Amino acid sequence: MESIPSSGPLTEIMNEEIIYQNPLLFLKIWELGYDTPQFGPPAHWGWHSHMQVEFLLLMEGQLGVQTQHEYTVMSQGDIMVFGSFQPHRTYKYSPELLRQIVFQIDLKQHFDLSTMPYLHRFSELTHPLEAFNALFRSNADVKQMAYALIMQIYEESQSRKIGYELAIGAAIKNLLLLLLRNDNRDFSSLTEDIGISRVRPALDYIDKHLHERITVEDVCSILNLSYHYFIKYFKKVMGISFVDYVNYKRIKKAERLLLTGDLSIMDVSYEVGILNMAQFYKLFKRHNQCSPKEFKQRMRSQSALIPLLAQAD
Template sequence: MEPIHRPGPLTEITNEEVIYQNPLLFLKIWEMMHETPQAGPPSDWGWHSHMQVEFLLVAQGQLGVQTKHDYTVMTPGDIMVFGSSQPHRTHTYAPGPLRQIVFQLDLKQHFDLSTMPYLHRFSELTHPLEAFNEVFRDNPAVKQEAYTLVMQIYEESQSRKIGYELAISAAIKNLLLLLLRNDHRDFSGVTEDSGISRVRPALDYIDKHLSERITVEDVCSVLNLSYHYFIKYFKKVMGISFVDYVNYKRIKKAERLLLTGDLSIMEVSYEVGILNMAQFYKLFKRHNQCSPKEFKQRMRSQVDVIPFLAQAD
């Protein structure tokens, strides 16, 4: 499973609602199997995203997968993870049978008081979950173990033997432990997420007012906290400062507007509450290593799939 860095058009995204098979486990896992004499992206090759984290396995055949950054060809035994609300789309890469397992879950629901200190290690604010795909590519043993754990979850969900909930919960914990112990990124600047519930009203306020001027004082009044206490507490809980968090959310909204609409770059900047174009360009480049114009052109360029298919023949 090697990524091919040729991102394609990201012009329309369907927000998928995930209906849990077991509401108490906060997950959905199922098998997709079909056979087609043709391969390649369909004419209506659409993007989708969902609030749940997704693990995707290929048990048979070949699957083309595109994310915001990469185009990857998955083969039997491969596994990929997509973070919450991360757009992605797939297509049959080679003719013949294709069998895949799709596993979607609300990750934060599987942390309790004893494991809460590790929740920040899976925070997508500062460390996107897609980075774990590099672990799978670089360490075949880890990839195989992760694949086996997800297959166990699928088999338990199908058999529903007595205690299957315990078996699934244990497998999810083992999957998180596997990723945690094989993730060598620097987390020295990130703190635990145990106070997230207390700052949740502030996060909701920010989401609702991104297109407006947001001041620390406004958010302090929502939580009824003093200015200095809020600033320190927010950074302790979230791992980044209040200003950096607001800017992060604004740039993420800007990305989506650039990809899904026909607004000019100036209009996008105004829509996300940044009225200074120089500041918008600076913040955008800090998060994406390119200008908004370059980002839009890169994401809307076509994927050259034909050579990939020729290699597979």
Template sequence: MDPIHSTSTFTEIVNEEVIYQNPLLFLKIWEMSSDTPQFGPPTPWRWHSHMQVEFLVVIEGQLGIQTKHDYTVMAPGDVMVLGSSQPHRTYKHSADALRQIVFQIDLKQHFDLSTMPYLHCFSELTHPLEQFNELFQSNDAVKQAAYNLIMQIYEESQSRKIGYELAISAAVKNLLLLMLRNDNRDFSALVEDSGISRVRPALDFIDEHLSERISVEDMCSVLNLSYHYFIKYFKKVMGISFVDYVNYKRIKKAERLLLTGDLSIMEVSFEVGILNMAQFYKLFKRHNQCSPKEFKQRMRSQSGLTPLLAQAD
């Protein structure tokens, strides 16, 4: 099958529920394999997402993967990370047998009081995790080390020897440390007591009321803080202003709604609490460098994927 010319109709995004293998470790890791000669995007080639971060490791064969921004063909030894709730879809890229490790994890659950100041270094808001893929692609030593750590986590989860929980927790922290210390971005300004637990009720309130008007006064009431103190404190903790955070969450929800294909652009705008269409277009383009209509067309068709496929081959 020729992946460039194969057809793939998109109907909906599957919001996948991840059942943890060990609820206290907040992760699921397993091997997927295919020995069949068939390859190329299936029909339909469905998108899916989940709240957990996902690492992909290819042991054998080639894996094609499309995300919101990119298309990649992974080869043996390659590692890729996908951020929380990021839509993606994969397929077997060659006739060779394919073996891969899929590692899904709720990263924030692996931060305790002593390591909480580093949580922002892996924030989807200020430092998208996909940017770490540039590190894996440019630094073979880091890629190999990440590969080995993920394989160690997989082997420990399979063996379940005494103390395997300690071994997995240590490997997860070593994986985060590896990424942190080898990344080119300056994280020093983020490494301080974040106070994330203090604003958690406000973040939950925002998630639950995105389709409504959300004001600073609402947040002050939830957290029992004064107006000016909340504004300063929220930005210090989250790294961005309250207004920018709410807009970010609205646009992320809009992206998911556009991917379902069920609502018009105006309906999506209203559903995420933006009643001014001009404002919705402006915010959406700021986050995606394209209009909502262009985003929907790009994600639902092969037209935007074909040039990337050609470059990858």
């Protein structure tokens, strides 16, 4: 995988909206193929970005890739990652057949309370994910293992055999673990274990009071910290702001209520402490790219397919 420093300013960037193949897995993965002889940068070589992290795998051919910081030519077996909202653009680099796998995922949705302490290691707020591309270039074993895990996710998403969600979830966790254990970035300024222990009372308070109004001042009084120190410290430890974390927990609880109960959408909103319906819809769509009603309908249709898939097996 050749890498050349990029140059030139960014022009207009298209913000792409991703529609998930399974709303509960928060991902989209598919194969792209180009067998035309035309190659080279198109006349209008546009930039795009999206909230989801993107992994790009090259199965055949060569692909030119440009980001804000570098220009790369990918070859068969190569893998690249683009962080959340990182502008990038690609083109067919050579005349032979081009086949690639595009894997877009909202990584933060795959962290639960037990793994949340590692979220900051994958947060664009603190440590851009583009740094992992240097790891893929320098460590062939890591690149091959990451490639195999993403291919496994793709194959499971295509087969949709019963339990494919479990297989995909496990592969995603293994991918995160692979990157975490081979991450050579300097995190010496962070003391994760001490930090998590210190904010643990705040996390517990949030879980117990999701149905109520939660303020920074309430949590500051529990931890005996000043307002400004707490919001900076929380973001440093968790890799996400206090407000975004609370909203994340509210929406995750709302998803469970929508899937497991018969509450109205308004009642669900109240149960998770959001009394403004417009705000609830806005937050839910930000996390799921669909409304609460669409989410419930999609998941009911997904559930209806499970018996048919089981019979097919």
